[in-house]
Amino acid sequence: MADMRSDIMIQARNLTIGYRQGRKVKKVHTGLSFALRQGELTCLLGPNGAGKSTLLRTLGGTQAPLTGDIFLEGRSFTTYTEKEISRKIGLVLTDRTMAGGLTVFDLVSLGRHPHTGFFGRLQKRDEEIVYQSLDAVGVAFKAGSYVAELSDGERQKVMIAKALAQECPLLLLDEPTAFLDVVSRIEMMDLLHELAEKKGKTVLLSTHDLEQALLLGDRLWLLSRDKGLVCGATEDLVFSGEINQFFARNEIIFDRKNGNFRPQKREGKKITLKAEGELFFWTQNALTRNGFQLEEQATLVLEACSPHAFRLWENNQIKKTFTSFEQLIAFVKQKELFREREDILPEL
């Protein structure tokens, strides 16, 4: 049985999650089964309101499951004390904190709480671990700065360092890239993947950033109201069509070839594109954005030789040349001209 493998960090079968309000029981999901493996980065994806936060809270031990049991390192969750859990699971949340007046070092040393004594006094070893944790996320040079002085990205890294200082094998992160700019986002995901790969951490994070999840997630958890939780290795889910189904909207399709989603343009004009490598990708990008559909044998052919040389052929005759994407796009934008006479290009 795969389930008996020793590298399983946490697993559950037939779990019902939700919350109780007084006597009312609000079920968010039933029949959830999953496992997280050591050294893997798993991305939890799902639309807002799908129950991602409830699932993360349940896994983090702050919200008990309604029925079913979770096994952490083979032991039932219910047998763990608060203190034991705080040494197993490190949380990184998007909660607002009042920690601006702490130094980065102070904040990360809070991560030592489960290991220190009554007054939280740091021993030499604790201090070493704090510095190692800061080092691991690349903010050691900020140790003396106030948390208030950090950028959003640095703050998030410091919170991850806090979780590392907790020395937990399992890291749960609630939308760690939510408030970050694009570059910091990529950096953050890369960092988390490295923690999983090199330090053997089990990382589960919720995110809306599908592209990064496809790029760096070893495993995806797709959570939705109607389909529940679908788990699998990233590439398996791509080829099984789960990804496409999961995010299916009328006009959005998953482009398996490029690993991204794009709006599906209706009544696209057919065109054949001749180009290589990155030039092909970006010319296709420009064409599909402007309502073209790529086809093998269309009467209209665009030949892209370089980003400064495009030739447009119709019935084997050169119709027009362009020296930049701007010219190409300006020409192609004249939609009403295309629409009026479906197969004949406007004379320019």
Place this chain on the structure above:
Amino acid sequence: MVKRRMIWLPLLIIAILFTSCLFIGSVDIPFRAVVRILMGEEAEKTSWAFIVLQTRLPQAVTALFAGAALAVSGLLLQTLFANPLAGPSILGIDSGASLGVALVMLLFGGTVGNFSAGLSFSGYIAVIIAAFAGATAVLGLIIFFSTLVRSNVMLLIIGIMIGYLTSSLISLLNFFSTAEGVFSYTMWGMGDFSGISLTQLPLFCLLLTGGLVLAVLLIKPLNALLLGERYAENLGINVKRVRILLLVSTGILTAVTTAFCGPIAFIGLAVPHIARLMLRSSNHKYLLPLTLLWGAGIALLCNLISVLPGATGVIPLNAITPVLGAPVIIYVIVNQKKIQYFN
């Protein structure tokens, strides 16, 4: 270490102010006479010895403890509610204590509640218990509302509303009370550190020491709470228990000072800010002791100012504390973008 050295300045100030409180008062006693009295020798007038030992000394000790207690309770509230503008008076906690005091003083007339006229032991125990009940009731109410209302400003406004409600109840009680009851309640409400006699002092100090020790024991969870409840929980802190302990500690600190000294505004609100601005950190390991010391120092300063008019009388404390406290709060609010602990 720089942070440890920050303790010495308030200690020095406390020493200077405490001594000044013994030498300066509404009755003019020569410097050398006070020294001789403190050395245990005979003074020219026996009344002088009485004034120094039975009035000035307990008053200075009261100020020392009351200031420390109010400041620490303000700090605990600010961390508990994740709100730098929380404080015992703003959240209506001392008005809850006042309501308790008013109930005892006004319902039982001047006989039970009159501190200055030498209250019976059971009398002031009743006042303390009533004040504690009032303070913790309001605290419990505020904590209940804090689960419904997430916005900090809204919670402060609820605290202010609770304050108004209790004041209106107190006014009603005043209306139905006897003249002596109203008088002693009004005198109490002006706030002063002189209401405690030497015999009551040990109980007062003991209770406050208990509250302060409890606060010191909570330093580790207080730091964790800076990250918010969910993070604190993940760090192995039993948030529910810590909340209750904080409730008990602030309840004792606010209720006991309010019962003995009247509702004293601004020390609880402003002193934690003074301490933070000096320390430039919100790490409770240093912040709590520093807040405690500055609270004591500032209360002694207020006490000293209140007796400055000399023979003409004593200025009520609540005329002095806002002058010292309000500018600090305004400064903090105006500069909140620049002050780390707000962000």
